Amino acid sequence: MQGHSHYVPKTGIGKWFDARLPLPRLVYDSFIAYPVPKNLNYFWTFGGILSVMLVAQIITGVVLAMHYTAHVDLAFNSIEKIMRDVNYGWMIRYLHANGASMFFVAVYVHMLRGLYYGSYKAPREILWILGVIIYLLMMATAFMGYVLPWGQMSLWGAVVITNLFSAIPVVGPTIVEFLWGGYSVDNPTLNRFFSLHYLLPFMIAGVVALHVWALHVTGQNNPTGVEVKDIKKDTVPFTPYATIKDAFGIICFFILFAWFAFFQPNYLGHAVNYVPGDPLVTPAHIVPEWYFLPFYAILRAITFDINLIVFVIPSKLGGVLAMFAAIAVLAFLPWLDTSKVKSTAYRPLHKQFFWAFVVVCVMLGWLGSKPAEYPYTVLSLIFTGLYFAYFLLVLPLLGLFETPKALPASIADAVLEQERKKGGAPVTAGANAAPQTKG
């Protein structure tokens, strides 16, 4: 959608700069003139929300790191010092901890938006896969960040998750020792996690830059899933249209963020993480943060060895494979979905399966918070099956059997049609582009 640049430097310095490093041109083309479909709804503001949240996490995180001590004997109390004695330290810390949760709220909405409107389909496969990579990096970052305060859940969460890698045949135990920097989760583990927790957000920022680059090459999808045909009729320039709309979306999201960070800052956390980590006392329930719960349920759903005749997958490895497959399958989505129609608004059957999938994810989340015992393990297995069925059965087959609704001829047509249905002011200037009525 980039087209050719219309940037004209106005001043002498501007011309001089443009001939040497066209950075202002890049900004102008990407954030001012860049054409966005005019029918985007508020689900398209979540990319902007995510970018702002990443910056907010990095700023609060850098300030926390100035006061934090990465040592098993000191980490817990250094966090408490931030909470008590550092000026506004409680605010920085609560913004960072709740910011991580809000980050995941935003990323889940962003991903479901992509799923609903088929934003992963050609020509946006790379854009989508870059998103999956960001998601993976975010999970690694959040996991390692949660270990830093060295409370009971920090410590035992780290024990459970690092132990997963021991299920890998042959090299597993070596990988685990490498992660630990020794023979158990201890001071070297905390130190490397802190180092990586500081590093990964900047890697995320790098992948985000690629993500936005890919976006600006293909242009945005939109609620009709019909590609832009006529830049003049179908799109509006990013500034002021998308800028002001994104700003409104971001401010509304901040209201939600403030509601948690200032009025219930510990709601999304675990009380037991206010008990200092103790390698000799195992907490009654080891549960990850809410945003990992569906994957935790999938991990624990495989309670039996899988006999493949030639070899046997032990249950632990089976769980680990299932969990990683649950994330990896997302990367193959562009090729698993066989439908030619992008937007679910025109796919009546997929609409039902989509919402069923959302329910399956919520149920997996609930199961992830329950102890690993009957009946939860059985239910986890059923819902894990449904999760994979959506990607591996429903999406490939639905494209072949579903009869989609008629698509609008263009974005401009769809917008006019909607205006007319609303019964608003009679269509005037745009009337020349008379909407085609379709079955």
Place this chain on the structure above:
Amino acid sequence: MKRFSLVLAAAGLIGLSAAMPAAKAAEQLNPPRYGWSFAGMFGMYDRAQLQRGFQVYKEVCASCHSVSLLSFRNLSQPGGPEIPAAQVAQIAADWQHKVREIGDDGQPAERAPRASDRIPGPFANIKAAEAANGGKAPPDLTLMPKARSYERGFPWFIIDMFTLYQEHGADYVKAFLTGYEQGHETPPGTHYNKYFPGNFVGMPNMLQPDQVTYSDGTPQTVQQYAADVTAFLMWAAEPHMEQRKRIGFQVLLFLLVFAGLTYFTKKKVWKDVHA
């Protein structure tokens, strides 16, 4: 409709989940809710209550439990019990435990604490704490109301997000302090408490009526002592809560106005787009 049947199935399962904790309730009771002054969006600490709570801590709990993250000076800080600084200096000087340090001669030494010191606890180390309490060290109490909780179950945990109920820990501590019962068989060295997970707790019932003499005429009941000391511990765990809520309110107000202005600007900018 397929979707409907699925939603129904989901609703059934959620119902099941609501029933599960009920079945478990037999072994562990959920604490009752108490009307804390610091609950809710505008809830603040009750200074007099924090002062009484500190008195209970000092006269009853401090012989076993430390509050190691608190300094004496915190007691006069805004948003807390706000005991005058001169009085705090006296409290520190008279404190029942001494600051343990290494003296100029290189030998372990003790001195009376100052207002700037962390409040010294009863035991020199965890081994001493265990030895004096039948093998179970009394935990540090500074973060206690934030470090305990109980499961609310569906749908309460969702409703709590909107009603801002977050005093689970305080409710538990108060219930725990008043939850002792006589006449149960207990393993040696333990006591029966109906709110403690597993019921057999190493700590004996410590609160009796009229045990602590209040100077402000507040009823000297076990319930009152428990509420007061719990409120004090809640402040110890979250000393900047008042500032947090005050700033949070300003932030929300600002964001709401800003959102309104942005919304109308957006409407104006977009007005001509669809024509």
